[in-house]
Amino acid sequence: MDYFLSEEQEMIVEIAQQITDERIIPQRAELDEKDEFPREILNSMAQADLFGVPIPEEYGGFGGGCLDIVLALEQLGRGCIGVATAFAASALGIYPIIISGSNELKEKYLPSVASGEKFAAFGLTEANAGSDASGIQTTAVLDGDEWVLNGTKQWITNGGEAQIYTIVAITDRKRGARGASMFVVEEGDAGFSCGPKEKKMGIRASSTTELIFKDCRIPKDRIIGRLGTGFITVMKTLDSSRPGIAALGLGIGQACVDEATVYAKQRVQFGKPIISFQAVQHMLADMAIQLEASRALVYAAAKHIDAHPKDMSKVSSMCKVMATDMAMKVSTDAVQVMGGYGYMREYPVEKMMRDAKILQIYEGTNQVQRNVIGQELNKEYSRK
Ligand code: COS
Numbered sequence: 001m002d003y004f005l006s007e008e009q010e011m012i013v014e015i016a017q018q019i020t021d022e023r024i025i026p027q028r029a030e031l032d033e034k035d036e037f038p039r040e041i042l043n044s045m046a047q048a049d050l051f052g053v054p055i056p057e058e059y060g061g062f063g064g065g066c067l068d069i070v071l072a073l074e075q076l077g078r079g080c081i082g083v084a085t086a087f088a089a090s091a092l093g094i095y096p097i098i099i100s101g102s103n104e105l106k107e108k109y110l111p112s113v114a115s116g117e118k119f120a121a122f123g124l125t126e127a128n129a130g131s132d133a134s135g136i137q138t139t140a141v142l143d144g145d146e147w148v149l150n151g152t153k154q155w156i157t158n159g160g161e162a163q164i165y166t167i168v169a170i171t172d173r174k175r176g177a178r179g180a181s182m183f184v185v186e187e188g189d190a191g192f193s194c195g196p197k198e199k200k201m202g203i204r205a206s207s208t209t210e211l212i213f214k215d216c217r218i219p220k221d222r223i224i225g226r227l228g229t230g231f232i233t234v235m236k237t238l239d240s241s242r243p244g245i246a247a248l249g250l251g252i253g254q255a256c257v258d259e260a261t262v263y264a265k266q267r268v269q270f271g272k273p274i275i276s277f278q279a280v281q282h283m284l285a286d287m288a289i290q291l292e293a294s295r296a297l298v299y300a301a302a303k304h305i306d307a308h309p310k311d312m313s314k315v316s317s318m319c320k321v322m323a324t325d326m327a328m329k330v331s332t333d334a335v336q337v338m339g340g341y342g343y344m345r346e347y348p349v350e351k352m353m354r355d356a357k358i359l360q361i362y363e364g365t366n367q368v369q370r371n372v373i374g375q376e377l378n379k380e381y382s383r384k
Contacts, residue, residue, distance in 0.1 A: 001292060003299050005071070012068055015048045016075035024079030031082060031205035032351055035197065037161055038083045038205050045076075045087060046116020054091045056098065059110035065306035066240070070247040070298060077251020081355045082205030084251065086119075088244050089157035089206070092363070093120025095237040096166040096182050100225030105184065109164055121158035123167035123185075123211050124234055126151065131368045134177045134231050138213060140169035145220045147183060149191070149213040157362075159209030160194040163187045167211065168230045180230035184222045191216030202354035238364055239312045242320040243305065245363050246298045249323035252352050252359070253291040256327075256334035259349050260284060263338050274337075283337055287330045294323040314376040317369035324359035325366060331356040 005013070023041045031038055045051060054069050055061025062068070069091065076084035094113045097105050112118040129135040138151025149169055156165075165185040172179035185192050195210030225233055261284055264275035274280045301319035305312045331353040335342035342349050360366045 001296070009068060009071055012050075012053065012064070012071050013075060015050065016072045019044055019048060019050070020075050020079035024076065024083050028080035028083065028205070029345070029348070029351070031080070032202075033204075033345075035199070035204045037207050038086060039161075041083055042086060042116065042119070050087070051090060051116040052114040054098070055094065055110050055114040056106075059106055060114040061110065062114075065302070066243050067299065067302035067306055070243050070302045073244045073247035074250045074254070074295075074298075077248035078255045079251070080205060080351075081248045081252060081359070082203040084248055085157055085203050085206040085358075086161070088241070088248070089121055090119045090162070091244065092237065092241045093122040093158065093162060093164060093166050095240050096122070096224050096233050097184070099236050099240070100182065100229060100233040102221075102225075104221065105224060109184065113164065118164055119158055119162040120164040120166065121156055121162035121211075122237065123153040123156050123165055125154050125156070127154050131365055133234055134180065136168060136170060136180065138167070138169040139173075140171050140181060140183060142171075142220065143217075146217045147220060147222065149183065149185070149216040149218065151213050153211035155198065155208050155362075156194075156211050157206055157208055159207055159211055160197065161207045165192075165211060166224060167213075168234050171227055171230070175228060177231040178228045180234075181227050182224035182230040182233050183218060184224060185211075185213075185216065185218055189216055189218055201357060202351065203358050235313075239316045240305075242316040242363055242369070243298060243302050245359055246294070246301070246319040246323035249320075249327035249356070249359050250291070250295050250298055252327040252356050253287070253294065253323070253330045256330045256349060256352055257284070257287050257291055259347065259352075260287065260334040260337040260342075263341070263347075267338075267341075280337060283333050287333050290326045290330060294319075294326040298323050314373055317364070317372040320364070321366045321369045321373075324356075327356040327359050328353075 052061035053064040057063035113120050126136050140147045140149050168180050168182050171181040191214050193212045198208040264280050265273050267274045298319045301315040304315050334349040335353050341347050
């Protein structure tokens, strides 16, 4: 379907497509097998200026909007969402600075992330705080001209690989959601370390570690935004990043439709290619319908967010749920169409099915997204 993209948007698609076809697809199986971080591929994305897409022009970026980043991530996700997650997590890590940071923080951190020289990571989740984002235990206490951080973040994408970490910590426990603040921590800060890489079901090219703060001292001016606004910045960050996760779902969906259709045309059973059997055709048709419907919603949501940035929570959650549930269903069906071969590592759909699962979990489970949508509906209809 033609979504009438601008020339610049077509260019973003073309660049991401080329990196996906030439660099990601040939390497994805090996990166998955070896749990290997895709540094060289990320370097080629940096050379192609992809890291600059979400960063404002005055800080060395492309100044792209939500649809621009969605288009890039959809293509990268078609290749491998492990690689694409490493890329997306750098954008996620820098959003708090874009959304709430001072000009000084923006000048200090955004240009090196826009150029791809440095990677970023976002630290919210803890052992006892995931869906309950305001239940975090990590603390930050002001001591003279420094903040002293203590606590442990869990399952942080780009942990150990990023140089810039934006993290949320409690600065005044009595104030509830208004008692959290966000900070920038740099690789090498005293008292800051990362745990070993986690062993995951999928997205194994990406790195996931703990972030450990033991009397970690950082300068006072590394606070992002005003004291006590950390939870709001976290929520706005997640609202901004969720369409990107939806785009990864589109990427997997497209790759699965492609793989399963090509296979069904080649695989002969009972003397005919299996695509000539209605049972298989209907599965492929349902996969294609769900994919295209999800794409229409993700693009429409991204355009809405670009036009109305203050009204993004509901549409952001809606497109995340729809496209990632679609990715799980369509990847499971692709394995089914391909039968025994689909279940084997020799074909890429088994990896896509393992990878798809995380999309329903990270950056807010799809159950939490439904809570957000339900709460927004409740508010809207109370006003009517
Ligand atoms: N944008 C701006 N402000 C927001 C917001 C948003 N999207 N969502 C909530 N807020 C504000 C609220 O307005 C409220 O402000 P006041 O204190 O001024 O009233 C404050 O934040 C607290 O909001 P709320 O009471 O709704 O917070 P809850 O603790 O009930 O949180 C959910 C609700 C479940 C929506 C939230 O915890 C959430 O999104 N969880 C998922 C987190 C997640 O994605 N985790 C995975 C992380 S992997 S990176």
